[in-house]
Amino acid sequence: MGRRVVLGLIALGAAGVAVGAEVERAVDTVTAPLRERDPTGLTELIPGSGFEIYSVASSVPRRTAADYQLKVHGLVNRPVTLTLAELEAMPQTAMTRDFQCVTGWRVDDVHWSGVRLTDLLDRVQTRSTAKAVIFRSFDGLYDESLTIEQARRSDVLVALRMLDAPVSYNHGGPVRLYVAPMYGYKSIKWLGEIELVNEVAPGWWERRGYDVDAWIGKSNGRDDEPV
Numbered sequence: 001m002g003r004r005v006v007l008g009l010i011a012l013g014a015a016g017v018a019v020g021a022e023v024e025r026a027v028d029t030v031t032a033p034l035r036e037r038d039p040t041g042l043t044e045l046i047p048g049s050g051f052e053i054y055s056v057a058s059s060v061p062r063r064t065a066a067d068y069q070l071k072v073h074g075l076v077n078r079p080v081t082l083t084l085a086e087l088e089a090m091p092q093t094a095m096t097r098d099f100q101c102v103t104g105w106r107v108d109d110v111h112w113s114g115v116r117l118t119d120l121l122d123r124v125q126t127r128s129t130a131k132a133v134i135f136r137s138f139d140g141l142y143d144e145s146l147t148i149e150q151a152r153r154s155d156v157l158v159a160l161r162m163l164d165a166p167v168s169y170n171h172g173g174p175v176r177l178y179v180a181p182m183y184g185y186k187s188i189k190w191l192g193e194i195e196l197v198n199e200v201a202p203g204w205w206e207r208r209g210y211d212v213d214a215w216i217g218k219s220n221g222r223d224d225e226p227v
């Protein structure tokens with residue numbers, strides 16, 4: 001049995017399917033561009049979820065309801081830093097939509113809910129000069145962006161729940177993005193910061209070759225219908 005599988009089993013034993021932040025990771029450096037990464041080794045050990053667990057960072061801090069914060073700033077009139085409770089107090093939108101990774105795997109009919117990104121953008125009052133939105137993960141590495149038009153779609157969520165539970169640590173909890181009409185790499189996990197800027201900037205995978213415009217519907221014709 002490989003070392004990372006052993007570590008994974010220890011984590012499973014200690015905390016169910018949660019990956020302990022205290023567990024030493026087998027992959028410590030980002031050396032494999034154009035290969036999506038599972039440094040936890042846990043994907044193969046979680047039966048039946050259908051999801052692969054990816055992280056380009058070898059370890060990610062745990063944030064709880066007590067210490068989670070989402071900073072929303074940049075070209076806005078009312079920058080804000082929100083707690084999890086403040087996000088939970090905003091109107092919640094639920095949707096059942098598939099999750100499609102660009103590498104080929106797909107999970108059908110996933111239940112999602114959270115705050116529509118467009119509602120959050122209304123709350124901070126984006127300025128007319130704001131043409132794009134940059135998202136940063138508190139893993140310290142991953143980032144993504146959308147144009148303001150994409151970000152204003154009704155099927156883009158700041159997700160607090162997925163799979164009928166609070167977003168788990170492995171899936172990017174307590175808060176991740178869910179961009180229903182685009183490939184999974186847009187759905188940044190461990191969301192820590194949203195910045196309104198004047199142009200789109202290529203994200204982590206996009207600097208390594210992925211399309212900045214990640215529409216799934218262009219290739220399968222059925223995933224670009226807003227809910």
Ligand SMILES: Nc1nc2c(c(=O)[nH]1)N[C@H]1C(S)=C(S)[C@@H](COP(=O)(O)O)O[C@H]1N2
Pocket residue numbers: 036037051052053054055056057100101102137139142170171172183184185186187188189190
């Ligand atoms: N912070 C962060 N977010 C991320 C990634 C990542 O490595 N780090 N991988 C992306 C990719 S390529 C996919 S397919 C999905 C996988 O989501 P999951 O790990 O919940 O299955 O997360 C996306 N968001």
Ligand SMILES: [Mo]
Pocket residue numbers: 036101102103184185
């Ligand atoms: Mo992906």
